Amino acid sequence: MALGEFMSKQSKGVKVREESTVENCINDDLVNLTNKNVITALLNTFTKCYELYDEVREKVSYLSIFSRDVSVKLYDEFKCSKIGNLLMNSLKYVNELFSTVSNVFDAVFLLRLQLVSRLTIHTRNPMIPLEISISWDPVLNLPYIPSSSLKGVVRSYVSSIKSNISGIPINKFFGDSEGVGLVVFFD
Structure with a gap:
């Protein structure tokens, strides 16, 4: 034309x-x-x-x-x-999950942490079609930190200051290639 x-x-x-x-x-x-x-x-x-x-x-x-x-x-x-509404829904979900898990397990802890800088985590898992992928929760419609990453951070920190927890070796507490540990993390 x-x-x-x-x-x-x-x-x-x-x-x-x-x-x-x-x-x-x-x-x-x-x-x-x-x-x-x-x-x-x-x-x-x-x-x-x-x-x-x-x-x-x-x-x-x-x-x-x-x-x-x-x-x-x-x-x-x-x-x-x-995203205020999405964040409120995710907080409600976490509180409900904590309440339910508290009824099942003897010892349950809810940690609320706040970032002081930017965070990129779990960037190699192709959950969405981007070169730098992030884990995205399809129900809550928000990015999230996978429980395996949370467990890895806590394990690394505890391993740097202790060799056991109340007499239980770190490998048995968190698990290793031989089997599942005693502690469970939710994302």
């Missing part, structure tokens, strides 16, 4: 559709993520927007484009000011 033809059609009130790009597709598709299942939305968007990707014309891989744009979108959509 020539520029003159484009202008004349616009002036006549005919809408001319912009060329769809991968970036436009991602930005248009991933809106209001706090009210959607993020994993499903990302997978659907990944496949839908791939159809617009032109390998010959693009100088950057589709995965790089998708990863960059989705990371920016997630950062914007999941700012603390936008």
Whole structure:
């Protein structure tokens, strides 16, 4: 379409559709993520927007484009000011879990910790289609720290200051390659 033809059609009130790009597709598709299942939305968007990707014309891989744009979108959509409701639901879930587990086990501890800096954890597990993946809870719709990572941090800390806990060797308390330990962590 020539520029003159484009202008004349616009002036006549005919809408001319912009060329769809991968970036436009991602930005248009991933809106209001706090009210959607993020994993499903990302997978659907990944496949839908791939159809617009032109390998010959693009100088950057589709995965790089998708990863960059989705990371920016997630950062914007999941700012603390936008996820208060999700955080309240997760707090309610943790409290219910603690109450239920307290009825089953003899000794139960609930630790509430607050980060003083940024944290990236469990970044090699391909839970969502990004180059730097994070563990995402599909029910709570929030990123989370896997219990195995929490257990590893506590084990490492305790191992650095003690060789046993009340006479129980660290390997037996936390478990090792021979078997499961005595302590259970929930994420």
